[in-house]
Amino acid sequence: MSKRHAAKYKIDRRMGENIWGRPKSPVNRREYGPGQHGQRRKGKLSDFGTQLKAKQKLKGYYGSISEKQFRGIYAEAIRLKGDSSANLIGLLERRLDAVVYRAKFVPTVFAARQFVNHGHIKVNGRRVNVPSFKVKPGDVIEVKQASKELALVLEASASGERDVPDYIEVDHSKMTAKYIRVPTLQDVPYAVQMEPNLVVEFYSR
Structure with a gap:
């Protein structure tokens, strides 16, 4: 089982956002990333970097989903009829x-x-x-x-x-x-903006 539950606030700090909207999140006090290099100035992300961050944020939000599981959910989303990014959110919210x-x-x-x-x-x-x-x-x-x-x-x-x-x-x-x-993206009460379209782009590269 993933040990990520022990470091949930590290996800917030790595993303630079309070992704669950919790009052105890350290991002409320300091927005830089964890570790000794966390305060370094970040350069502009490439398209790949932006897509990767969107994937990490969405996957991290749902807790201990492994990369293999998450990729499987994406694969199912693109097999279904309709918009793949909407299907991805629908499948995650059906867990x-x-x-x-x-x-x-x-x-x-x-x-x-x-x-x-x-x-x-x-x-x-x-x-x-x-x-x-x-x-x-x-x-x-x-x-x-x-x-x-x-x-x-x-x-x-x-x-x-x-x-x-x-x-x-x-x-x-x-x-x-x-x-x-099954909800649409607009129905889901995410505390921060999620971009499932970028996740679909990331996996379809």
Whole structure:
């Protein structure tokens, strides 16, 4: 498993942006990158560099997705009908760990992956412990009965730090969520601008 969850703020600093919009992000205090060379003046990025950064930012946002997994999601996005960049966002937002995070059952995407892995989530009444499981419109996601009173869950659901997007219908009193529809890029509440079109360009080089 990727160890990136232990260095989530390093992603923010490397990107120079608070990509999850969290108040504790170090980018809120210092916008330069991590490490001894972090304060060096950065030159203008090439087209390749701009595309690479867009890919790293989008991949980093969804937590511990490996490069192999992410490339596989891209490959599926270009096979589907319609706009490939829109398909890419739709596939990422259909991941079970992303839906658990969006529903505010947990505080971070990293916690969502672990939460699903540890068997705390059911989809349509069946336990699913695969974070990459693809949710379909109409699916009902719920926190397992024994896990509904966990401090992590209660704190996340009560947090005013972010809102649940309108493509997910949530009842926090029952800790259930219904996936209404696959969102467009404009629907997804990213804290910073994401450019999936550049990610598609990066992989199609």
